[in-house]
Amino acid sequence: MNPFTAILDGLGSTLVLLFNALREIRTLPRQFGRFAEQCYLIGYTTLPIVAVLSFFIGGVLALQSGYSMSNFGTKEFIGSLVGLSMTRELGPVMVAILLAGRVGSAISAELASMKVYQEVDALVTMNIPPERILVLPRLAAVLVMMPIITLIGIIVGWFGGALVCEYVGFISLAPEKYFETLRRYTDFRDMWSGLLKAEIFGFVIVLVSCSIGLRTRGGPREIGASVTKAVVTSLILILVLDYFVTKALI
Amino acid sequence: MPQPQPQPQGDKAPASDLPRSDAPHSPATAASRAARPSSAADRADAAANASAASAADRAVGIRFEGLSKRFGEQPVLRDISLDIEPGEIFVLMGPSGSGKSVLLKHVVGLEAPSAGRVLVAGRDAADPATRRAVHMALVFQAGALFNSLSVYDNLALYLREHRLGTEAQIREKVMRALQILSLESAARKSPAELSGGMRKRVAIARALVMEPQLLLYDEPTSELDPVMSATISEIIATLKTHYRVTSVVVSHDRDLALGIADRVGILMGGELITTTTPAELRRSTDPRITDFLNPRIDLSAPRFKKLEPNQPS
Numbered sequence: 001m002n003p004f005t006a007i008l009d010g011l012g013s014t015l016v017l018l019f020n021a022l023r024e025i026r027t028l029p030r031q032f033g034r035f036a037e038q039c040y041l042i043g044y045t046t047l048p049i050v051a052v053l054s055f056f057i058g059g060v061l062a063l064q065s066g067y068s069m070s071n072f073g074t075k076e077f078i079g080s081l082v083g084l085s086m087t088r089e090l091g092p093v094m095v096a097i098l099l100a101g102r103v104g105s106a107i108s109a110e111l112a113s114m115k116v117y118q119e120v121d122a123l124v125t126m127n128i129p130p131e132r133i134l135v136l137p138r139l140a141a142v143l144v145m146m147p148i149i150t151l152i153g154i155i156v157g158w159f160g161g162a163l164v165c166e167y168v169g170f171i172s173l174a175p176e177k178y179f180e181t182l183r184r185y186t187d188f189r190d191m192w193s194g195l196l197k198a199e200i201f202g203f204v205i206v207l208v209s210c211s212i213g214l215r216t217r218g219g220p221r222e223i224g225a226s227v228t229k230a231v232v233t234s235l236i237l238i239l240v241l242d243y244f245v246t247k248a249l250i
Numbered sequence: 251m252p253q254p255q256p257q258p259q260g261d262k263a264p265a266s267d268l269p270r271s272d273a274p275h276s277p278a279t280a281a282s283r284a285a286r287p288s289s290a291a292d293r294a295d296a297a298a299n300a301s302a303a304s305a306a307d308r309a310v311g312i313r314f315e316g317l318s319k320r321f322g323e324q325p326v327l328r329d330i331s332l333d334i335e336p337g338e339i340f341v342l343m344g345p346s347g348s349g350k351s352v353l354l355k356h357v358v359g360l361e362a363p364s365a366g367r368v369l370v371a372g373r374d375a376a377d378p379a380t381r382r383a384v385h386m387a388l389v390f391q392a393g394a395l396f397n398s399l400s401v402y403d404n405l406a407l408y409l410r411e412h413r414l415g416t417e418a419q420i421r422e423k424v425m426r427a428l429q430i431l432s433l434e435s436a437a438r439k440s441p442a443e444l445s446g447g448m449r450k451r452v453a454i455a456r457a458l459v460m461e462p463q464l465l466l467y468d469e470p471t472s473e474l475d476p477v478m479s480a481t482i483s484e485i486i487a488t489l490k491t492h493y494r495v496t497s498v499v500v501s502h503d504r505d506l507a508l509g510i511a512d513r514v515g516i517l518m519g520g521e522l523i524t525t526t527t528p529a530e531l532r533r534s535t536d537p538r539i540t541d542f543l544n545p546r547i548d549l550s551a552p553r554f555k556k557l558e559p560n561q562p563s
Binding site: 114117118119121122124125126127128132133 | 355358359360381382386387388390392394395396397407408411412460
């Protein structure tokens with residue numbers, strides 16, 4: 001299969017998987033246990049790393065912008081720069097990248113392993129659609145958890161920037177000033193835009209990871225290859241989608 | 251989840267614990283029952299007999315009509331035509347790589363034919379609707395147990411997903427299946443904690459809770475010691491007798507084939523070279539069959555030397 005055909009094959013399979021998962025949506029209330037488990041895995045266990053990363057991204061943004069802006073006497077605008085950057089762009093993208101590395105890889109590894117060791121075939125012979133119990137709860141969980149962890153990531157990033165502004169000598173910007181410009185230039189629409197982006201990224205990451213995992217054939221080597229493929233594909237899609245979603249939302 | 255009561259149990263289930271086909275008519279067994287009226291074997295027998303009544307006349311037949319399968323350019327099955335009668339044990343034998351497992355996968359719709367078709371109870375096996383209409387269960391070679399679930403939950407999954415009863419009814423069915431396979435003590439274990447023999451029995455128990463009309467086994471005795479292989483063979487024969495289920499067994503195990511099969515098919519190089527009874531198979535003079543069933547170890551002319559493509563002369 002040449003690369004172009006492989007891409008079309010992957011796209012088609014992923015859309016079929018999505019369609020089959022959506023057909024099972026009426027069973028979602030019965031999947032509450034699996035949904036809650038996935039919420040825990042996707043949301044709760046990802047939150048600490050999201051918080052740490054966002055804190056330092058906010059801090060670095062403040063540091064870099066503070067270094068440049070202090071030359072022009074515009075350092076009071078650091079708050080608006082950090083606020084808008086974290087909310088509209090860096091928050092959702094960084095959370096999505098973390099999700100691809102942490103959750104996407106885990107999903108593709110688990111499903112690829114289930115496929116290779118015939119657990120998925122066993123489900124099919126039991127007349128239980130794999131999409132119902134393996135895909136749908138994960139998609140529902142990411143839709144619920146992604147805005148929450150992104151929101152927390154954005155807010156932690158703001159505070160990271162505020163701390164750097166207050167304690168780094170050559171910036172020395174009071175938190176009141178920092179948050180005043182942040183509030184003035186960052187409104188609800190920016191937040192909505194960032195959370196919508198995060199929602200799209202999260203959904204795509206989980207869907208792609210499920211699709212690649214469930215299409216695995218072979219043995220342990222192919223499981224590893226599927227994990228790599230899921231993470232790389234997710235990262236590429238995050239960046240490509242980011243451009244188009246940003247363009248649509250501006 | 252209701253937790254089953256653990257009972258001490260070894261890995262190797264004694265055949266006497268299983269519901270045997272002759273048990274209801276055996277005076278010795280009847281006497282033994284009088285002595286221990288509530289033994290596990292009695293309960294399993296009673297459970298099996300009750301299920302047998304409901305499952306009677308549900309067995310389905312399979313028809314292969316010119317089935318061929320290719321993977322890319324590689325032909326795996328060539329023009330297989332075969333009828334498997336309702337309620338019989340059909341054992342499919344053949345060397346490794348001859349296409350036995352692929353043929354089995356066509357019956358449950360995990361593979362689609364390249365040419366020809368497979369009919370289960372007169373319905374096309376490749377149609378997903380057939381799986382909904384006919385209760386089929388496949389016992390996978392490695393068990394294919396769900397590693398994230400306990401043994402109990404592995405068995406309960408089918409019943410829960412298809413909402414076949416309350417949790418109490420599901421528990422009763424699961425425990426009955428575990429009892430029949432002498433696996434009560436393993437209910438709370440995870441599949442990773444089980445031995446090879448127990449995994450096979452759990453896989454059979456999981457198939458059993460589906461109350462199948464058609465039970466397919468992929469190498470059920472592979473990687474097992476001879477005693478456990480015999481135990482699994484006895485289980486397959488017993489289930490067939492009690493549940494009147496059609497059984498298709500893919501196996502290399504000569505003892506299993508000759509011991510419990512109603513008919514045996516030999517698949518070689520993707521072709522079904524014969525379909526016969528075990529008695530006729532023993533009498534076969536076809537060198538391919540005699541060599542397969544009774545391979546002679548010949549150190550002066552080892553087979554692997556003949557397999558080498560560029561053997562120096």
